[in-house]
Amino acid sequence: MIPTNQVYMAELLDKMYRNSKEAIFFIGNEGKIMAMNPAAENIIDIEIIEQMYSNKEVSICQTCVGYTNEEAMISCLNCYLANPEEDFSSFQVYFNTKDLGVVPYAASYHTIDELQGIHVFMLLDLTKQFKTQEMLYRSNMTKYVIKAQEDERKRISRELHDSVAQELLSSLVDLRVLKYMNVDEVVLNKLQQTEASLTRLLEEIRHLSVELRPASLDDLGLEAAFRSHFKWVEKNYGFLVRFSSELSSARYNNEIETVVYRICQEAILNALKYANTDEVHVTLFESQGKLQLVVRDEGSGFNLNSRDVKGTGLGLFGMRERTELVHGQLMMRSEIDQGTVIHLSIPVSPNE
Amino acid sequence: MNDESNVDYQQEIDTLRNRFGFDFVSIALVQPAEDQFVLTWQYVSGNLNKRYKRIVLYSGKGVAGIVFKTGKPIFMEDVNMGLDSKDLFNYPIIIAEQLQSLGAVPLWKGNRVMGVLLVGFRHGNQLTEDIFEEFQSEIEPVFGSLDTKEMVDQ
Structure with missing residues (x-):
């Protein structure tokens, strides 16, 4: 580690506090906001900031909507403020922001001064990550749908080709046999017409099967x-x-x-x-x-x-x-x- | 292919086209069993191109296929009103010949449809119901006697 003197360290900390994109709050007992950095001021409602500058007691609860625990997406159960001894090094919290409404943040909450009960509460905007996740989810979903559709088409196509068309073909053969039996002219004529319709039907089923998914794609x-x-x-x-x-x-x-x-x-x-x-x-x-x-x-x-x-x-x-x-x-x-x-x-x- | 009945067909549709001033007249015939009874446009009059030659229709598909399957005439005074433009590609002859107003009737042989006679204009609303009816009664004596004529080349 590069040796740094106390003054330099303080300067760095100060710069971080002022310029960080992360919102940093210092929180006292019962959620009282003691200080916040410019990034934090950008998030929360102007009214709350005004109240703070007029030396009123402002609680983080006025802007916090809840956090995500095992039970619910947004919950106040077992609030991180009330249970500082539990591990709240990384969790998700929802804030009511001044421009964007309720927005999710990745948060961490640590005790930095046990005697005076001072905690640091840091927020990182998650909106962008959420959008990325959603896009990923959506495209995965589409892929599943495409795959499911393709599999189903394949199944129906095979079924038509292997079972329906085959059955029809054997009936057609039976029908052809009839022609060589002793039948009179009228019956023979009707028989030929039926054979023609059935042949056409068989052809149609084959077409349907190929249209759904050509077997030649898999075989050839x-x-x-x-x-x-x-x-x-x-x-x-x-x-x-x-x-x-x-x-x-x-x-x-x-x-x-x-x-x-x-x-x-x-x-x-x-x-x-x-x-x-x-x-x-x-x-x-x-x-x-x-x-x-x-x-x-x-x-x-x-x-x-x-x-x-x-x-x-x-x-x-x-x-x-x-x-x-x-x-x-x-x-x-x-x-x-x-x-x-x-x-x-x-x-x-x-x-x- | 060149037996006498072919000549008759061509003459008949040319005459029909002159008589009614149609832009396009065509006859589709059912092909024999070896060709799975498909329908193809065999005789044309007033065609724009030779695309009709490529079209092979199965029963129930396209203008000829529908008339063939149902045994009923089709009448579209205005193609854009009668058909959704998204569906138009299923009727290749309409696209190929740019028909806007058309009618098609079945040609019978015995109790089976053996062909389809299509007439059309390239401008909307030109084929009115009256003209279509007149046309249908006009063709009765010519094509109505099909059941005694041997039309399909075997």
Whole structure:
């Protein structure tokens, strides 16, 4: 330790007291405020300060709302003022501040002079930390929701494909057998119509299953899943997807593949709905240890900063959330009448 | 593909387009079982582009799919009134041909719908109920006899 003399020490303490961002109160018996530093004065109500300067007795209780203990978020039970011998080296306290209403602070309360019963009470603003925590909580929550949705889709899709479609197929086979039995013309005709409807139904169920979550994504990988999805988009919407991929049949972590697939799906749907164009370019490749997806259209584009949302506004948000799931990066570039480019890159470790 | 009935279709829709002044007329036909009975726009008149060729509709999807499934005509005097713009992308032919006012009727063969006839204008409110009714009675003699005609290429 650097040797310091008493005077120097006092000077440092004084500076700390005056300039600290932490609010420091010196508290006497029964919570009487004996002194406070400028940071503390910034927090509490001007009336209380005035009362203090007019030599009235002011208690910390006038501004304190309560603290957090095991039982409640804001409580006065077992108040730190009443039980100085208990450990109050770190706790959370709520203060009624002059500008911001009730605000949480991280506090510590120690006895510094036992004889005269003087304590020091220090407050650190927690608002910012709380916001960070809340954001973290919210984004974790979204991730869980996305994951739950994906799992559920997978389950229903498998169920449709493996059990419903299979059962239907076997009934269809039974029906076909009927045709070779001795039935008259009218029945045969009706039979053919029924067979046609059932075949169509089977096809519809398969489509539903793929729409929910393509089995090819799990079994064959991104490229295969994309190709069949793009074909489907082209047929259903007359919307052409020009796809070029340099991945061949490389496989990635399941989570990454899902994210890439969903983001691309969303990006294409956006182009289809809003870009006033009838084709989009999709490029999939790997470079610099990153899996990259580029979705580009030459449509009407939009203003990235504009608040005038065309859809639910959740699409782009969901794309960002999904990107965060796999620690990727999502870049968006769009200009009115110049089209839109979405560029997704996800780091992939070489052994995957 | 080029049997005589094809020529008839093309002629019929060209005539219809001239007769009523439609901007766009098209016929979607159900494809045979090998193609899972999808509907595709086979004959067009007054098209802006060839995007219609890409569209393949399943029963219940798109203009043709809905008419096919329900067996009932669709009539939209003004597309913006009849459809939510968020839902419009589900009707690719409307987007591809920029239709603003349209009607579509089922074409019957026996007791099954085998095709869909679509007529439309590129400006709103041009296809009024009266015109649509007149159009429907006009096509009766031409397309109403479909059940005796062999239309689908087998």
